[in-house]
Amino acid sequence: MSDPILSFDDLTVQFGGVRACDSISGSVERGSLFALIGPNGAGKTTLVNAVSGVYKPQPGAQVQFHPVGKSIEDLLAYRPYQVARLGVARTFQNLGLFMGENVLTNLLLGRYIHEHTRLIEGGLFTRRAVKRELAARAAIERVVDLLDLGAFRREQVGDLPYGVQKRVEFGRVLAMEPELLMLDEPMAGMSVDEKQDMIRYIYSAQDELDMTVFLIEHDMGVVMSIADHVMVLDFGQKIAEGTPAEMQRDERVIAAYLGTEVEV
């Protein structure tokens, strides 16, 4: 049973006197849909940032990533771009898109780690560069089809509605073909219909493209319906972990969300 793709241990991130994450441990099973929930300011995004190398956690922390068929990597030894090349992709809560570029360019940037065209090759537009460019376009075509982005191909991302922008960003991480997909509130600010579409997309990413999904989400309803395993944070502390059904019954979780006074 236990075959974690990602495990983190004693992960502490401190900003001055604030402990945004306080020695959090946990692991994500390969192929599962892991959800991280918690109220505002619980440290969810900080945890993802620490795993993907944007923040440096306090010494003593361990983050291990185990790609299929390769040795276990200690992610803390790598810089963000190297983490991405190992096969960990993530989206941003407040969109990490390149607003001045069109949808096509944004998606093609997702193929950056898979293409290998060098600057001079690209400038000379050699046969090999063209071939690689065509391969990249064929690869993002799958994503475009999956996410129904065909109509927006040449539109500038900054001009698109928010829901579509979210989809483009999701498409970009799918184009990276990561083994571990970390989604930071992919459904924030969406309508109910858009949320349902997004859930469908996440499912198909998990099934068809064979990715493990690490999901941060605010919306309890969504999490309860799709997650395999849930971890709950509050004020930088892990307060509970288990299946969605267990979490719904857990008093500390209810307290964190509804604010009831409970003795822990």
Add this chain to the structure above:
Amino acid sequence: MTATENPATQQASNTYRPSTLQRFLPFVIAAVVPFILGATTNDLNFWWKAAITVAILALVARLAWRWTPRGELTHREDMRLWRTPSDRSWAALTMFGLLVLPFILASDFTPPMDFPWATWFAVVNLVLIFAMGAAAFNLLVGYSGQISLAHVAFLALGSIVGGIVGVQWSGGNMWLALPAAALAGAVVGAISGLPALRLKHLYLLLATFGFHFVMMLVWREYLQEYFGFVGIRFKGVNSPRIASWLHWLPGIDPDENGEFIITGQFRWYWVLMPITVLSILFMVNVIRTREGRAFAAVRDRDVSASLLGINVARSKLMAFALSSAVVAMSGVLASFYIGSRGEDSFNVQTVLNYAIIIVVGGFSSIQGAIFGSAFFWFLPEWFKWAREELWFVRDIDFLSDYPSEIDLAIKGFLVVIILMFKPDGLAGMWRDFKSWLGRRLARNNP
């Protein structure tokens, strides 16, 4: 998924119809090329003229054939530099114009009202040199978002390399100096980009401006060491020439010493134009492939770029290296074309000139650099002519008394106007004009 299923198309394409421009282009070429070749003073023989005309026509026909969309666009078609028929028509017209322009300028045509025909050739050549440098500068500042004021330092570097390799080592071998300058520009450019790893915006601007002064110091020391205060002369014995093994080419007739020296506007044009066009194409190709996209990603959001696997530091340095390499090459060309470079050839005013060029031309596009440098050189020439020939301008003493100040004032004023009302600059206006024209033609020809 096969490429043909791709819906990457804007027009639903079985109803494709060539635009008016496209339909008439081959006829225009067929009519004009023999005339131009005949009118030039170069004594090409008949067979060369016929061969050139046929070659140009064949090229146009081949491109028209190949580029006509049949069915939906494939990925390969979607990737083309000139995607739409109208893009292709404009590109073909531009290409044709570039080929024809020197013949027109070299003819002994005299426009009415003493329009200074002869000086315009020199201006066109300067526009070519500046367009190359400004396009590279725009790639760095506009496209990659790394604010830099060090580009004139790289013009100076180009002159230094031109001096060392082209004059001191090889006595006028510009062909050797060009790649050497590109290499030196890339290395020094990457070093000058190091502050960009820590600094952004205004701070980066100041750091790179500091680099400008360091380079000026190097330039002055170099001049004094080898050339004295007179400066380097790239003219005369140091003029570039075509190697003797290339003398069989058409249009190249060696002088009595058996040499073909590149001198005079017409010959320079044929050196500058291909180099400028090719280097701009190189940069455009970079932009539309992997590393160029990474430049844009780093410009827009560097954290998110790094999480896509882009090594942000490396990407920034590459943008600096590429831009500086091209600027250094344009520095070599400028040195050999202008013929002499002295102590005050590279001043702060030149830095501002390039800034004016890319702001007026359009901050966001390589095309803007071309428009900007054309504007930058044509405006003063036109203004000079207007002061001398147009009665309603000539009568205003104020304009004749302070010509260069007014030039500068007009440019400054235009920069403000453009920044306020049309941030896309001349390139944006050109885009608007093209789409307007496209709509007009579509309405008349449904």
